[in-house]
Amino acid sequence: MPEIFHPYASFGHQSKMPMRFEADVYECEVEGEIPAELEGAYFRTGGDRQYPSLEDDIILNGDGMASMFRFENGHVSFRSRYVQTERLKREREARRRLYGHYRNKFTDDEAVSNLPERDNTGNTYAFNHHGELYMLREDSRPYRLDPRTLDTIEVGRFGNLGSTALTAHPKIDPKTGEWWSYGVFARGEPTTDASLHVFDKSGALIREEWFHTPYPGLSHDWGVTREHLVFPIMPLIADNKRLQAGGQYYQYDPDLPSAWGIMPRNGSASEMRWFQIPGIVMGHVMNAYTEGSKVIVDTPVSPGNCFCFFKDKHGNVPTMPETVTQITRITFDLSKPDAEAVTLEPIQGAYGDMPRIDDRYAMEPYRTGYFAFRDFPRMGLAQIDWETGELKFHDLDKAAAQEPLFVPRSPDSPEGDGFVLAVVDRFVERRTDLLILDGNDISRPPLATIKLPFAMPMAFHGSWMAA
Structure with a gap:
């Protein structure tokens, strides 16, 4: 008998159903006028399971759904396609579910128990590396897609890279074009093994260095400055024995502090210094930079477990207040002893996540940041x-924004002079808009609104590729 589709748990204690369709809209409806400077494509990816899952599934386990809005001479067209992963192709051949829970191979059908790319769904970040389009997921090597058609081409191999994992949040050095990356659980199992790796502008591996984290915890994003690297490890612990017993991949331990490793960018992991910050969890970094002896990391943090679909070690899910993230400046003064080095400055009223900046100012002091504002019901x-x-706000009525993305007006325009692209979920109409806002002041009315006649599944992270 065919299996039925179960709702899956998403962020904010929401429950959703997969949407399961690919789409083409050749000429999108547009309100307003598309800025002439926008010539290129906006790529995104998210999780949308094509075949039924087991009960109690989570959004992170969805098949990669890549999408693009292509801008050409004032017109916009849309396309979405599943990333044709080995995992998805096997399920299509079988015409049924073969894979079980998130990153738990012990819940799979026996026919696929040894598939090496079992977790590689390409569902987290549509990443533009100098004209090459990759679909990243932090536990895997990314899939490369054709940026014109979204056809899946291959899995990136990257020479003699040893790590099985590349972070879903790479950092592009705006001066050198280098792709800075790292991976936790870098040998494929939930251990403390981690790897730093760097690729040059052409994608060739030029550096890999191994180190150990204090515990096998979640690490979704990180910080890279001109002088330092910052590796945040959150107290959501992965454990192979729990997986064998059918449990979740991560379990939150409220008694563990978050751990933050800082090493010199041009130094060695042997110079790593670990700091502890109790009572916070973070998922994303807005930007990081170094000023003298101080390393500054701007990040949304929550007082408890913001990954609300993972239970704690007592079997509880977090309350809503524990999951609320607030933009916070964390400063590590490396001239001070560990107990005195860390200060936290929460920004009053800055509630939300999915932060982005003008990427030309990455790794250095900057002025402007953008994020999805979430202070429900606002x-x-x-x-x-x-x-x-x-703080400036662009309020939405009966709607919510996904991740914003900044596109500069020109390569040499001042910081923030450009456009913010933001996909908006219209709950009442059950469809999706793409807003184009003024990057200097997003509180102004949209310059243009691109309308889709249907809703889109949630995408996590995306990038712009100029024509």
Whole structure:
């Protein structure tokens, strides 16, 4: 008998169903006028299971659904396609579910128990590396797609790279073009093995260095500055014995502090210094930079487990207040002893996540950041001026924004002079819009609204590729 589709757990204690369709909209409806400077494509990816899952599935386990909005001479067209992973192809051949819970091979059908790319769904970040389009997921090597058609080409191999994992949050050095990356559980199993790796502008591996984390914890994003690397490890612990017993991949331990490893960018992992920060969990980094002896990391943090679909070690899911993230400046003063080195400065009123910046200012002091604003029932987008502390808001009515993305007006325009692209879920109409906002002031009305006649599954992270 065919299996039925179960709802899966998403962020914010939401429950969703997969949407399961690929789409083409050749000429999108547009309100307003597309800025002439926008010539290229906006790529995104998220999780959308094509075949039924087991009960109690989570959004992170969805098959990769890549999408693009292509901008050409004032017109916009849309396309979405499943990433044709080995996992998805095997299920299509069988015409049924073969894979079980998130990163738990012990819950799979016996026919696929040894598939090496079992977890590689390409569902987390549509990443543009100098014209090459990759679909990243932090526990795997990324799939490369054709940026014109979204056809799946191959899995990236990257020469003699030893790590099985490349972070879903790589950092592109705007000066050198280098792709900075790392991976935890880098030998494929939930251990403390981790790997730093760097690729040059052409994608060739030029550096790999191994180290150990304090415990086998979640690490979704990191910080790279001109002088330092920052590796945040969160107290959501992975354990193979729990997986064998049918449990979840991660389990939150509220008694463990988060751990933050900092090493010199041009130094060695043997110089790593680990700091402990109790009572916080983070998933994403807005930006990081170094000023003298201080390493500054701007990040949304929550007082408890913001990955709300993972239970704690007592079997509890977090309460809603424990999951609320607030933009916070964390400063590590490396001239001080560990107990005195760390300060946290939460930004009043800056609630939300999915932070982005003008990427030309990555790794260095900057002024402007953008994020999806979430202070329910108030929802929308927000902009922060780090020099003045001012917040600007673009409020949404009966709608919520996904990750914003900044596109500069020109390669040499001032910081923030450009456009913010933001996909918006319209709950009442059950469809999706793409807003184009003024990057200097997102509180202004949209410059243009691109309308889709249907809803899209949630995408996590995306990138712009100029024509």
